[in-house]
Amino acid sequence: MGAAVPAQPLPAAERGSLRIADRVIAKIAAQAAGEVLGDAPGADLVPRDATPHATVSVRKNSARLRLTLELGYPTDIGAVCGRVRRHVTAKVEALTGMDVPEVAVEVERLHAAASGRRKDEGRVQ
Template sequence: MSPPDDPLPGVPDTVERLARATPHGERGRTEISGQVLTRIAERAAAEVPGTAGAGRRAAAAGTPRVRARVDGHLAMVHITMGVVYPEPVRQVAERVRRAVTDRVGALTGLDARQVDIDVVRLVPPAPETRRVR
């Protein structure tokens, strides 16, 4: 049984001592691939209302296309998407940029300073379907 003041209960004493003896920068590193970054950015962009492929209304239009790459601690993301008409294009693009930047930072720790967005089409809203009861 470990003493009550043990900071890491259940961890062997030798592992704890090694962890404390090894400086933070020498413990190893985690690399995030561009493919992982692309998937994260695709999901974040598609979740923003008004983007082509986000939500029920534009599901037939597809999801935004994303190309992404990692350079050190920086993430560069390029998004090609449509906007559901009559949503304001500039505001939708800014919401997408913010969502991608926040999600990439939260999940990977990378700094997504460069998020380029090309709006290539306006997607007509899906017609409302009526249900007869």
């Protein structure tokens, strides 16, 4: 016969501990940002290999995130970054159980539609 299961959960100190690697938290954050960016206005202008990049700083049960991403242009940059920030915060908190007090978003590059003009048009020779 197996050991009896206690009626009440054991205190945390008796259950053990869990440490989630920084790179795992960064991967969760980058993927969550990609989920939002896939539906963002101008997403079709961003190259497929321009995936969001995340770095993380963890202290105790708190993760501070920094995201670097590329957006299509024109778009409401502030609104898109706000959606990314909220979604990443919720996703990382839900999947890791950590607090996420800060998500800094850096837009590294904007991608505009090709204008259709010839390269030499408008140049003085």
